[in-house]
Amino acid sequence: MIIEILVSVCLVISGIFGLVGSFGLIKLPDPMMRLHAPTKATTLGVGGALVASMLYMHFINGNFSFHELMITLFLFLTAPVTGNFIAKTHLHLNHKASDLPPTGTDRPWATFESDAMREKIESAEDAKAD
Amino acid sequence: MIEYALLFAFSCYGLALLMNIYRIIQAPGPGDRILALDTLVVNAIALLALFGILEGTTVYFEASMIIAMTGFISTVSFTRFMLRGDIIE
Numbered sequence: 001m002i003i004e005i006l007v008s009v010c011l012v013i014s015g016i017f018g019l020v021g022s023f024g025l026i027k028l029p030d031p032m033m034r035l036h037a038p039t040k041a042t043t044l045g046v047g048g049a050l051v052a053s054m055l056y057m058h059f060i061n062g063n064f065s066f067h068e069l070m071i072t073l074f075l076f077l078t079a080p081v082t083g084n085f086i087a088k089t090h091l092h093l094n095h096k097a098s099d100l101p102p103t104g105t106d107r108p109w110a111t112f113e114s115d116a117m118r119e120k121i122e123s124a125e126d127a128k129a130d
Numbered sequence: 131m132i133e134y135a136l137l138f139a140f141s142c143y144g145l146a147l148l149m150n151i152y153r154i155i156q157a158p159g160p161g162d163r164i165l166a167l168d169t170l171v172v173n174a175i176a177l178l179a180l181f182g183i184l185e186g187t188t189v190y191f192e193a194s195m196i197i198a199m200t201g202f203i204s205t206v207s208f209t210r211f212m213l214r215g216d217i218i219e
């Protein structure tokens with residue numbers, strides 16, 4: 001009975017978080033804000049569904065498996081990576097390095113640093129050629 | 131009780147998939163489309179896990195593992211293509 005309540009609570013929480021994540025993808029106004037909803041809320045929703053599945057399989061069905069933990073681990077490892085890549089794509093497509101707020105140090109934003117370094121090297125080579 | 135919770139979760143994820151498809155069709159930029167595709171894959175994994183609970187089998191976990199891997203690789207290659215115009219340099 002307790003396990004049933006636990007599985008049901010996990011399922012309901014996971015459904016709400018999945019719905020909120022996808023609703024935020026439509027609702028939020030700015031692309032960088034929209035990045036937050038799916039990468040955080042939906043990942044938690046999937047985690048809830050997989051935990052519910054693991055509890056159900058172990059206590060009610062009687063066969064324990066590590067697959068859910070593997071999928072959860074994989075998703076929790078890859079979600080930040082994809083989020084970072086999409087944020088980088090957005091920054092490079094829609095912003096120039098000069099539009100962004102200053103970092104407070106003498107180095108530029110990390111994702112634009114290679115561009116700035118290349119410009120510096122090229123200008124140094126030009127100066128040497130002259 | 132689990133049946134009702136399952137029904138609730140199924141309808142939530144179904145609605146979430148519809149929202150993602152709407153966002154793929156109508157998006158302000160390519161970054162949002164990639165994000166919506168990534169979310170679609172994650173929601174599909176959750177739906178497969180729920181279907182595994184409904185059927186009482188563990189067969190679907192292999193399928194969701196493969197979907198997770200292909201989803202990650204496709205998202206990364208989409209973003210690499212948008213960034214560099216090339217996937218493998």
